[in-house]
Amino acid sequence: MERLPVFVAIAVATISLLFSNATFSAPSKKVDIKNLPQGRFKQEFESLPVLARARAEQALAAMGDIPEKELNSLSVGKAGDIAYADYFISMDDSAAEVLQAIPSETEPLAPLGDTFKLHSKPGTSKVLFLDFDGHTTSKTPWNDNYTNGRSFKSEPFDRDGNPRKFSDSERIMIQHIWQRVAEDFYPFDVNVTTEDPGKREMSKAQRQRAVISETCWIDSGCPGGIGYLNSFTWIKKDAPVFAFVRMDDRNTAGVVSHELGHTFGLYHAGTNSREYYSGHGSGPLAWVPIMGLMYNRSMCQWTKGEYYNVDLWVQDETAQVASRASGWRLDDHGDSPASATFLAADGTNVMASGFIGTQNDHDAFQFSTGAGTISLLVDPYNAGSDLVNGANLDVQATLYDAAGNVIAVNNVPNALYALIDQVTVPAGTYYLEITGVGAGDPLVNPPTGYTEYGSMGRYTVLGELAQ
Ligand SMILES: [Ca+2]
Numbered sequence: 001m002e003r004l005p006v007f008v009a010i011a012v013a014t015i016s017l018l019f020s021n022a023t024f025s026a027p028s029k030k031v032d033i034k035n036l037p038q039g040r041f042k043q044e045f046e047s048l049p050v051l052a053r054a055r056a057e058q059a060l061a062a063m064g065d066i067p068e069k070e071l072n073s074l075s076v077g078k079a080g081d082i083a084y085a086d087y088f089i090s091m092d093d094s095a096a097e098v099l100q101a102i103p104s105e106t107e108p109l110a111p112l113g114d115t116f117k118l119h120s121k122p123g124t125s126k127v128l129f130l131d132f133d134g135h136t137t138s139k140t141p142w143n144d145n146y147t148n149g150r151s152f153k154s155e156p157f158d159r160d161g162n163p164r165k166f167s168d169s170e171r172i173m174i175q176h177i178w179q180r181v182a183e184d185f186y187p188f189d190v191n192v193t194t195e196d197p198g199k200r201e202m203s204k205a206q207r208q209r210a211v212i213s214e215t216c217w218i219d220s221g222c223p224g225g226i227g228y229l230n231s232f233t234w235i236k237k238d239a240p241v242f243a244f245v246r247m248d249d250r251n252t253a254g255v256v257s258h259e260l261g262h263t264f265g266l267y268h269a270g271t272n273s274r275e276y277y278s279g280h281g282s283g284p285l286a287w288v289p290i291m292g293l294m295y296n297r298s299m300c301q302w303t304k305g306e307y308y309n310v311d312l313w314v315q316d317e318t319a320q321v322a323s324r325a326s327g328w329r330l331d332d333h334g335d336s337p338a339s340a341t342f343l344a345a346d347g348t349n350v351m352a353s354g355f356i357g358t359q360n361d362h363d364a365f366q367f368s369t370g371a372g373t374i375s376l377l378v379d380p381y382n383a384g385s386d387l388v389n390g391a392n393l394d395v396q397a398t399l400y401d402a403a404g405n406v407i408a409v410n411n412v413p414n415a416l417y418a419l420i421d422q423v424t425v426p427a428g429t430y431y432l433e434i435t436g437v438g439a440g441d442p443l444v445n446p447p448t449g450y451t452e453y454g455s456m457g458r459y460t461v462l463g464e465l466a467q
Pocket residue numbers: 131132133134135196
């Protein structure tokens with residue numbers, strides 16, 4: 001697996017910018033398996049036995065139209081298994097910022113003793129297991145294709161030089177990595193967990209292990225992450241994805257979600273000229289797709305290609321994940337006043353929580369108040385007033401009266417939360433409707449923000465009613 005040194009790649013890119021603007025903006029070609037371009041992938045593919053070749057063809061076909069530049073990071077193994085090796089950093093010059101290894105969060109999300117008992121959908125048999133305490137990989141295509149069949153061991157996740165013990169700050173970091181990955185997969189019928197389901201369970205279909213460890217077992221040098229295409233659906237194999245990175249919790253979680261994305265059959269979210277889109281914007285709403293170069297942006301969402309200069313060949317990513325996971329998480333609150341969830345007041349306070357699970361999900365809540373001023377805050381999970389912290393949901397809140405008239409609408413610009421603040425109302429019954437929204441315009445040049453497509457996730461409601 002040879003890579004161009006970064007400076008050569010930059011020089012080549014600069015030259016193509018100078019001399020061939022036309023090629024730069026032309027749509028990229030898609031992979032034609034019968035007519036592969038000369039190169040490593042073609043060599044690997046053509047040296048396969050017929051059966052393995054058919055398997056590889058099938059796996060690629062299941063992803064739809066793949067851009068040809070994707071072949072850079074794809075390789076095909078002896079049995080026709082297709083692997084992604086993501087050398088994120090060499091693809092982009094923002095590498096210097098990326099090597100931040102200090103956790104961005106210092107507060108735990110759960111008791112430290114529960115760090116290895118976290119579940120985003122307890123009771124669901126479909127599992128994404130984030131494995132931090134070390135793992136021995138054996139009898140998988142990784143062994144067949146990379147270590148001549150030998151088993152190999154990954155050391156535990158470690159940031160303090162003592163791999164035998166998880167310090168408090170390591171536990172906090174693990175919780176935040178889990179929370180971010182859990183948020184990315186929250187709309188689907190899968191349980192993101194830090195608790196080991198056991199060897200037998202992990203070899204079943206619709207179980208996927210992600211090993212977070214710096215132990216590198218690839219001779220040709222370690223990528224940021226590596227994973228097998230579609231391995232979420234594999235039976236009798238526990239072929240993990242690996243995140244080899246030493247970065248902060250945000251970027252580590254980005255690599256984990258990206259590699260898990262490949263196991264559901266996702267390819268990269270690129271542009272006409274680049275395999276990985278590196279995102280746009282600055283501040284709390286700086287955006288990048290999970291399947292792009294997902295480093296150093298606060299908003300990191302699934303996409304269906306709604307951004308400027310997008311490649312012609314893009315997937316509807318959430319539909320793809322949902323189809324592999326055999327489903328979405330069931331909706332928690334009715335979509336209209338008629339099916340609204342009733343909020344009982346505790347004194348003058350109301351509280352609720354829920355999630356926006358699809359683009360069409362509206363969650364409706366009903367409450368009664370006396371005459372006076374009322375306020376309602378809708379806050380995405382673990383997002384602060386000017387922070388994103390792994391949330392994908394940007395919310396809009398609408399207040400209706402009993403007759404269905406809109407009393408107030410709020411969607412705070414440059415932040416994810418919504419606040420209906422001190423609205424004066426007569427006594428009566430009211431409805432609060434919550435939905436996911438976009439921000440800015442990612443389709444123009446220069447692009448800003450995102451569409452509502454990936455705006456999904458958990459929220460809490462805090463209300464202050466009149467007496
Ligand atoms: Ca383990």
